[in-house]
Amino acid sequence: MEEKNSKTGASTFEKIRFSEPVTIIFGSILAVLSGIICMQIMGKVGVSANTSILGAVFAMLISKIPMTLFGRFKSLERQNYIQTIVSGAGFSAANCAFVAVAILFVMGETKAVLPMALGCIFGTVISVYTVGSLFDSPLFPAREAWAPGVATAEVLEAGDEGGDKAKRVIQGIIVGIVGSIFKLPVGAVGIVFIANIVSMLALGIGLLIRGYCAPLTGFDLGATSIPQGFMVGAGLIALLQSIVSIYQSSSKSKKTKADQEACEEGLTVSGGKTKRTLIAALLTHVAGGVFVGIICGIFTGMSPAKMVLWVIWTAFASVASMIIIGKAAMYSGWFPGFAVTTIFMTIGVLMGFSPIAVAVLTGYISSVGPCFADMGYDLKTGWIIRGKGKNSEREVYGRKQQVFIEMLGAFIGIIVVIFFADMTLKDGLIPATSVVFATTAEMGSNLALLKELAIWAVPGAIVQILGRKYMFGVLLATGLLINNPIYGIGVIVAVVFRKIIGDEFMNCRDAGLIAGDGLFSFFSSLVKMFI
Template identity: 35%
Template structure:
């Protein structure tokens, strides 16, 4: 019990399908009635210092190796170590919730610096228009800000529920909880992390297996199939699917249906008491509503995104010198296309990340580029369109991971909803602080990196595609393959995202990742069946299935954490 009379431990109620809520902690610290604040001196200082580190890691790896690692686990581990220092205010960092704030900030700064800022501004630089780097940085900053704001508004809605996988978030939460409680849980997580690290060092995509232990089975099944088809099509069918733009066509069709499905969720106002309570995020409630964001707030959040992204596109058009260089109808069309593309990009990337832990940001941006070529948009406006679109998505997905971690860590609070919403708000503040640090680091570092030839490889691909033009056959292929993509997405529905995940697997195309996903799904199925042995009642079966999910989640989190550590170790290769 807290001093304010608010109980902070509860027995979690059974929730919708997905990872089971965390059981009440038995560690040394009880969750306070008031959630720790991100701007507390000790927490804020640690956030700033680790955000600088995260931004530098992101910049170095995206410009040298073309990858951006998830540094959330690193942030959690550093916060744990600081909390073990028996010096005054540093002891406060033993709080799981303060550790969650720190890991949210460092992961946010990493993805913001690498994906949302450095990659977009490299597009005009690689095009030879260094005068447009600063305007593009301003536009990318707006895209990043709106990206995170929209996710903050719509996380844990029917479109992006907290009960879905968000795999990296589970990995961060389980790492933090294991560090606090120790015991068998820490041993299992640690052993799994070692396996994940060793596998990654041997070029085995162990994180793919980890994701398969956590996410929606049907979505991951399609993801695994996509990975396998992409791997073996060149040898079995003698065709490179990506070179033929087949996955891109599938993603276009699936993405359009996914947007329509999102629109249907926005229209569902809900009529029961639970929906009414959920629609008011600030309402105190002693129970745990299924969702904290109702359809009304979801609708407003997405509409706010459309307006803000379009306003950001106007700023890019003005500062980028498009006014005067384009006709008025052309300029209006460019602004509307840029605003819509930014929103579509973030939603597709976010949905893929939520289910699979991978986000095909490069591929979806390339789709926008191809559409721009088809519309015959001039070179400079097209480069700014691509850069602005590329600034959205990754931060959206990363914030979803961090909110998932916080959601798991706060599941034992009573009353739950006020504490959850307060914690989510503090996480958002922590990430905004991390974004600000990332912006400062990028503003200071981009010139030295770019003039030294360290330009993100993906930005070079965008520029090469812009300057080389579009093969007329490409658009036909995209439209043709959009049809099956749309059908698969429609059949699977919004909860499974089958079409989006199939296209994601085809686009990611990581060697042997498909076997890891499908193999892990088989192990997960077999373990669940084994845990059901001797079960005679439906209640007992549900309890056994929850135990099985908890065990698989812990192993999966360890595999992802170990793989993340390997990503960080690549920093040495960049020097």
């Protein structure tokens, strides 16, 4: 394990490159396996595995092989690189590319499947680079929760250090596995003890309202567009709040130099760089929209004005989804990828775009937003392992290496989809989310739906304004969109217990709960693939 420096200046550290042959070779092999397995699980079961925990387990197993070649992986930073490439490949294969191409497959647009996958490579790689440039900025501080990233780091450190930390993590893993067998929301409990408690309260309230509204009142919230409208309002306000926050942190006209330094103390990315990165991301996704639109052939028959509108909306929705999903993931450990993508897709339908144009829009957005959250978790893991930013030079260097190897993992994951998607889809393994997206894309414009969305956007906006710091409105809306009342009960009960007993008892055990839940979910899903 490398020396952990406490100095921030010229302190030395070992520069471990992601491109070391042994890391690239074994990382790529595991990335291919992760991509294949996670894609199959998404198609058969409809949910994705916890790829960060999966990557951590693979990394630790490699480090324990009693051969000289694998001795280098006793380094936590190399384990972090392996964990990152495995996580990136599994997530990009299942949640980004496979979901996107399956939409077109369901719609019968098989000629556009390969072009859509190529578009996903562009969108995913740009998203990974963007989160790498924004992590530890005023918009996405490294010191915020990023709960799954904390859990992954604690699992890696427990495997390296042993002792009391390892005992606590193992205890949590055992309880997590047993609880998952009995379908208890143990993962949610673990996240509550790491994430922002107010943000988790918002998510829990939303889950309970959605889950018990129909049984208690007879009114089926899920049969309406109220949750979607709530998310539209909350999401737009969250986006505006993020823009204002960036402007305020970088504005020299309103702050002295000393004020700016105090505001950005401890951060490695300034407000000014944050603003420039977002502008660059927007322009890059404009290019991405043009690229994917051309190769998928959706511009044929479109008027010039409609083409411009589609490209602008695709670029805006991509950047907005990154910010909204990233902020929600940062505070709560839960990223509303499906919900946010559905909102932008629905608005695209209401704009009058053709079904194929909406499908390509949806596929591109789904390859951008969710992977932003996954990469954020991986960077949080690396930030902890590298000493929590005590040596800024080491942190920036290590983060850069993680971004490169995550890009490689994402590329490998999508290449896996290109080679295996056709066979998988023809076997009937189609993600449920892709079916929903395809159905929505073909439904056509509906003025009544637009009116309902606009009406319920107002309370969503108000709640987000009041709960700005904690993404309260967005996470409440996320809960309203998900019919999982048991998860809601678990969240609320855990919030109450955390307030009563504090954090000490659950220290490291919370990470174990998340790991146990994730491992059981992965291996049980793997078994279901063959049943």
